[in-house]
Amino acid sequence: MYSEKVIELFRNPRNMGEIENRDGVGTVGNPICGDLMTIYIKVDGDRLKDVKFKTFGCAAAIATSSMITELAKGKTIEEALQITRDDVAEELDGLPPIKMHCSNLAADGLHAAIEDYKRKKE
Amino acid sequence: MKRIYMDHAATTQVDQEVMEVMLPYFTTYYGNASSFHSYGREAHDAMEDARKKVAELIGAESDEIIFTAGGTEADNIAIKGVAYKKEKGTIITSSIEHPAVLETCRALEREGFNVTYLPVDRFGMVQPPDVESAKKDETIIISIMHANNEIGTVQPIKEIAKIASENGIPFHADAVQSAGKVSIDVKRMNIDLLSLSSHKIYGPKGVGALYIKKGVKINPIIHGGGHERGLRSSTENIPGIVGFGKACELAKKRMDTDVPYLIKLRDKLINNTLDKIEESYLNGHSTKRLPNNAHFRFTAIEGESLIMSLDDKGIAASTGSACSSKKLEPSHVLMAIGLNEVEAHGSLRLTLGRENTDEELEYVLEALPEVVERLREISPLWKKDLEIEKWRKEMEKR
Numbered sequence: 001m002y003s004e005k006v007i008e009l010f011r012n013p014r015n016m017g018e019i020e021n022r023d024g025v026g027t028v029g030n031p032i033c034g035d036l037m038t039i040y041i042k043v044d045g046d047r048l049k050d051v052k053f054k055t056f057g058c059a060a061a062i063a064t065s066s067m068i069t070e071l072a073k074g075k076t077i078e079e080a081l082q083i084t085r086d087d088v089a090e091e092l093d094g095l096p097p098i099k100m101h102c103s104n105l106a107a108d109g110l111h112a113a114i115e116d117y118k119r120k121k122e
Numbered sequence: 123m124k125r126i127y128m129d130h131a132a133t134t135q136v137d138q139e140v141m142e143v144m145l146p147y148f149t150t151y152y153g154n155a156s157s158f159h160s161y162g163r164e165a166h167d168a169m170e171d172a173r174k175k176v177a178e179l180i181g182a183e184s185d186e187i188i189f190t191a192g193g194t195e196a197d198n199i200a201i202k203g204v205a206y207k208k209e210k211g212t213i214i215t216s217s218i219e220h221p222a223v224l225e226t227c228r229a230l231e232r233e234g235f236n237v238t239y240l241p242v243d244r245f246g247m248v249q250p251p252d253v254e255s256a257k258k259d260e261t262i263i264i265s266i267m268h269a270n271n272e273i274g275t276v277q278p279i280k281e282i283a284k285i286a287s288e289n290g291i292p293f294h295a296d297a298v299q300s301a302g303k304v305s306i307d308v309k310r311m312n313i314d315l316l317s318l319s320s321h322k323i324y325g326p327k328g329v330g331a332l333y334i335k336k337g338v339k340i341n342p343i344i345h346g347g348g349h350e351r352g353l354r355s356s357t358e359n360i361p362g363i364v365g366f367g368k369a370c371e372l373a374k375k376r377m378d379t380d381v382p383y384l385i386k387l388r389d390k391l392i393n394n395t396l397d398k399i400e401e402s403y404l405n406g407h408s409t410k411r412l413p414n415n416a417h418f419r420f421t422a423i424e425g426e427s428l429i430m431s432l433d434d435k436g437i438a439a440s441t442g443s444a445c446s447s448k449k450l451e452p453s454h455v456l457m458a459i460g461l462n463e464v465e466a467h468g469s470l471r472l473t474l475g476r477e478n479t480d481e482e483l484e485y486v487l488e489a490l491p492e493v494v495e496r497l498r499e500i501s502p503l504w505k506k507d508l509e510i511e512k513w514r515k516e517m518e519k520r
Contacts, residue, residue: 007430010427016499031464031467032463032513032517033517034424034463036503038502054500054501056503057424057445061427061445102445102450
């Protein structure tokens with residue numbers, strides 16, 4: 001059902017945890033549906049210096065969270081905003097169709113964290 | 123990696139003795155039980171011997187048993203059979219039935235029948251007084267499962283069947299999970315229709331049975347050559363039926379040793395899990411539950427990732443989380459006992475079997491706390507106030 005990459009990242013998620021002195025945080029999903037993701041970002045200049053996550057949900061939710069942190073880390077804010085849900089799914093060698101909608105929220109989480117950072121900066 | 127199977131409510135392995143008695147019926151004795159020649163007679167005799175063994179497990183007479191393709195088919199034949207015979211009326215059932223019963227009732231609703239879905243208490247128990255007050259003159263059947271497939275709650279079906287019988291209403295029980303684990307005597311318990319499945323009791327898949335008490339009239343829903351007293355046409359699955367018969371014989375013979383053994387393992391599993399894991403809870407009833415069922419919920423984690431993590435450690439289990447279901451909805455049983463969606467997502471079912479050992483249990487008791495702890499480390503909900511009402515409002519906004 002899941003690709004090898006999803007299973008590997010579910011078993012060994014990268015960048016799991018909170019960032020203490022974060023610059024932005026984004027929470028997406030709803031635990032009632034079974035998925036809740038929080039993405040934390042640390043910004044240096046216009047680059048994402050660090051990206052971490054915490055996720056409640058299925059293996060796909062955990063794997064996509066882990067993947068977004070890897071995709072976004074080191075990117076500029078503008079580049080990070082270009083990352084889409086489809087990019088995340090593609091990097092994971094695909095997700096089961098049923099999981100595409102509910103568990104593939106990580107890109108939204110990243111974008112929400114960036115919005116939060118921008119709001120705080122203003 | 124060694125594997126540990128703790129999902130016996132889903133299915134069981136075919137017992138070696140069962141398989142051995144089945145084998146000759148694939149090749150040597152392959153006759154059609156309806157044929158008049160010796161091949162046919164061999165098949166017919168084997169089927170009748172199996173019918174007797176199935177009947178003996180539940181205290182019925184042989185001629186009150188019809189073979190089906192499984193528990194789901196038996197439930198369909200029983201409920202639709204009575205409904206079509208009566209042509210109209212109300213069905214009483216519970217809100218925690220297996221989909222084989224619930225979806226059959228929903229289909230009949232679409233055909234114009236009325237259905238009353240009784241609530242259950244927080245332990246998953248149907249209250250007999252609720253049955254008493256729900257019954258009406260137009261009630262045509264009451265169908266309540268003997269034991270729940272998810273949380274293992276054993277229903278007071280003797281009391282419910284008594285209410286049905288006093289009011290002249292046929293009573294059906296789905297006993298797919300309870301057969302061989304809780305003693306059943308259809309006569310003493312006043313049961314009119316009872317569904318059984320072979321593969322839950324170490325028999326082969328694709329075979330089940332329906333007990334129909336003498337005098338209870340049902341219409342067939344499968345039409346054809348008139349097999350099984352015209353109630354289930356189709357050439358009988360002789361190897362399956364022979365295996366099912368043997369499985370029933372073994373279940374009856376082994377109940378006295380299996381049940382106390384399973385209860386001992388189950389209670390150790392439950393007590394140690396609740397002890398070792400913070401914010402872990404038992405779903406279902408503490409005593410009125412299947413001897414092999416342990417059903418937990420763990421705060422702040424999701425069931426699909428839980429069973430995947432256990433699978434990584436070689437442990438086969440199951441969950442009521444929406445994320446693992448085809449419909450992406452949390453278990454209707456867990457919602458009916460009053461859990462919220464998040465609690466339902468964090469559920470885990472471990473169902474034991476006679477081949478599970480104490481050593482396997484020790485391994486599970488080591489692995490489970492580690493897995494739960496890891497997922498809680500990842501979870502943003504752990505040690506946080508859930509604020510379920512806030513999330514519910516969010517849902518409504520969508």
